[in-house]
Amino acid sequence: MINKPEFSIPEPTLRRLPRYYNYLKELLKSGREIVSCTHIGKDLDLDPPQIRKDLAYTGIRGVPKVGYQIEVLLNSIEEFFGWNNMDEAFLVGVGNMGRALIDYQGFRRYGFKIVAAFDNSPDIIGKTFGGVEVLPLSKLTNLCSRMNIKIGVITTPDHAAQEAADMMIAGGIIGIWNFAPAEIRTPEGVIVQNENLATGLAVLSKKLQILKQSGKFRQEVDQ
Amino acid sequence: MINKPEFSIPEPTLRRLPRYYNYLKELLKSGREIVSCTHIGKDLDLDPPQIRKDLAYTGIRGVPKVGYQIEVLLNSIEEFFGWNNMDEAFLVGVGNMGRALIDYQGFRRYGFKIVAAFDNSPDIIGKTFGGVEVLPLSKLTNLCSRMNIKIGVITTPDHAAQEAADMMIAGGIIGIWNFAPAEIRTPEGVIVQNENLATGLAVLSKKLQILKQSGKFRQEVDQ
DNA sequence: TAGATTGTTAATCGATTAACAATC
DNA sequence: TAGATTGTTAATCGATTAACAATC
Structure with missing residues (x-):
């Protein structure tokens, strides 16, 4: 892209952060207080080191062997995006x-x-x-x-x-x-x-098309 | 990402193609019949070689020195995505x-x-x-x-x-x-x-935040 | 302590960009 | 023909992934 402005934070990271936020919000509701990247990664289908890097952009630091405090993490993301001031x-x-x-x-x-x-x-x-x-x-x-x-x-x-x-x-x-x-x-x-x-629609339909052609799509319900 | 299915076409290309399509549709309406990547690139703020590569995925071939026939290009994209069958x-x-x-x-x-x-x-x-x-x-x-x-x-x-x-x-x-x-x-x-x-909202607001901090944003109307 | 997890540095991968020969 | 544009191959860039030491 020409004339691309210089942003220090990778856009893919920017796009993943709100996803973490929604997910963590739910997790907090469910009663959990602490979470590790391994855990997040399993639920969101992402690699733990990537999650760690993404979260690091918000300035948060986790505790080795323990993980991150969800509440602190949520605040950190809110702060990062400036969601506090409307x-x-x-x-x-x-x-x-x-x-x-x-x-x-x-x-x-x-x-x-x-x-x-x-x-x-x-x-x-x-x-x-x-x-x-x-x-x-x-x-x-x-x-x-x-x-x-x-x-x-x-x-x-x-x-x-x-x-x-x-x-x-x-x-x-x-x-x-x-x-x-x-x-x-x-x-x-x-x-x-x-x-x-x-x-988004085009991406979805093309992937479906490829899936259908490969013959690997689910023919029927589970079992 | 774990479990990523193998698609031969890069997703960024998949996302740009509908954009070309909309743009070319307008261009055709305006009376133009042939277009070069240089021309598209100027309007869409993209590098011409990238456009060429993207379009090549749909199977179309341009004519050196001339460019692409817009109508054929549109058909090629429609065909590629399967927009003909509902x-x-x-x-x-x-x-x-x-x-x-x-x-x-x-x-x-x-x-x-x-x-x-x-x-x-x-x-x-x-x-x-x-x-x-x-x-x-x-x-x-x-x-x-x-x-x-x-x-x-x-x-x-x-x-x-x-x-x-x-x-x-x-x-x-x-x-x-x-x-x-x-x-x-x-x-x-x-x-x-x-x-x-x-x-999308988060990406926009973060970019704005960075822009504001850098002090490079437009203070007032042109002139 | 031992094991799990963080944080960081290095390696890999893929997409973008640059270079250039082929072509009309 | 000369110049512009395509198509392709190589170089660059950036993000993801892998490796591993530090830490509780």
């Missing part, structure tokens, strides 16, 4: 996907909250979803800078994505979470995280 | 995310169609979303094998994900697209594609 975000495009994201309260856990939604359709403007009012798109840029919002979510159709991004950036947004399957052009210093669902 | 899928968990996926017609383009949805809540059973009726969960396994469905989508809450997976697998499903942020245990020969949205 990030407020704007969302553009109140279709099904947009509504799903607005309604999904689960992001609060990750210090993320959608505080306003924008759309062009008069049918939806003024309505409220999950406590969030839908405002006309024309108000986006202005409100963005006034409220000092730094993160934007795009859930518009393809053709509207670039415009939404432009308005966001004009309002000072520097991080865009893009669910539209479209290429967004942004100036340097703006981070775009593409979340194209079709990608 | 895959029918079941979905479990008709919450917001579930509804968003059901309503989203865009997956048809990728040979993917949700043909039935399942839930436990009497409030939703019998209702119809996007032409898909919601059936009681108890009917899942039976209907699965009768209709010979091979792909399942999980959009349940955390705690219900494993049960949904078990019922799917009992019905003969071999590919699971999992949107629940939970670890699913499956027997060998079943492919699970996890689509945890929090992961």
Whole structure:
């Protein structure tokens, strides 16, 4: 990739950490207090040394022969991602996907909250979803800078994505979470995280195709 | 990763191909007929040799000095993923995310169609979303094998994900697209594609954090 | 103590990038 | 033809895996 910004933490690690977090949260609920990488590795199908390295990025230190204290580990990951201080975000495009994201309260856990939604359709403007009012798109840029919002979510159709991004950036947004399957052009210093669902689907279906061809797939139920 | 199945095509390539596809589709619409990797690379911020390698996996051959015929390229990608023959899928968990996926017609383009949805809540059973009726969960396994469905989508809450997976697998499903942020245990020969949205969010927010700390972020609008 | 686990350094593996001949 | 682009082979880079000493 050209123009790749320099981040010291490998992205695969970044992607695995939330997975550890969810898993550890469950483990804590189940009454456990201490866990080893061997244990985590068995449940998550990962190699223990890799887990150790990943966790080390959050700054935590384990105890040889014992392992890690789950509670401390959870705090360490929260601290690492900054989930303690809430990030407020704007969302553009109140279709099904947009509504799903607005309604999904689960992001609060990750210090993320959608505080306003924008759309062009008069049918939806003024309505409220999950406590969030839908405002006309024309108000986006202005409100963005006034409220000092730094993160934007795009859930518009393809053709509207670039415009939404432009308005966001004009309002000072520097991080865009893009669910539209479209290429967004942004100036340097703006981070775009593409979340194209079709990608995951394509990977799954290709793997299935290969599995089927190899003839190794489960023909029937266990036994 | 332990137990990693052997796929000959690198997953990064698999993830880039749908991106090329979307991009090329747009390019074709705009009237262009032929494209070079240099051109694609400029628009998608990728290195041309990498694009060439990726495209080669689909079996296509370009013409030196000229490039690739977009239409042929699109066909080649469709063929590669098998998007011509439709895959029918079941979905479990008709919450917001579930509804968003059901309503989203865009997956048809990728040979993917949700043909039935399942839930436990009497409030939703019998209702119809996007032409898909919601059936009681108890009917899942039976209907699965009768209709010979091979792909399942999980959009349940955390705690219900494993049960949904078990019922799917009992019905003969071999590919699971999992949107629940939970670890699913499956027997060998079943492919699970996890689509945890929090992961993308975490990556974005961490990159932003690093960007902010480096002081290199865009303070204001262009100019 | 003995055994298990951490943390770290070295080796391996795979994907990306660079180099370059072949081609229209 | 000259220049641009493909396709392929080699070099580089980075992440994963293996090895092992340190530790409780």
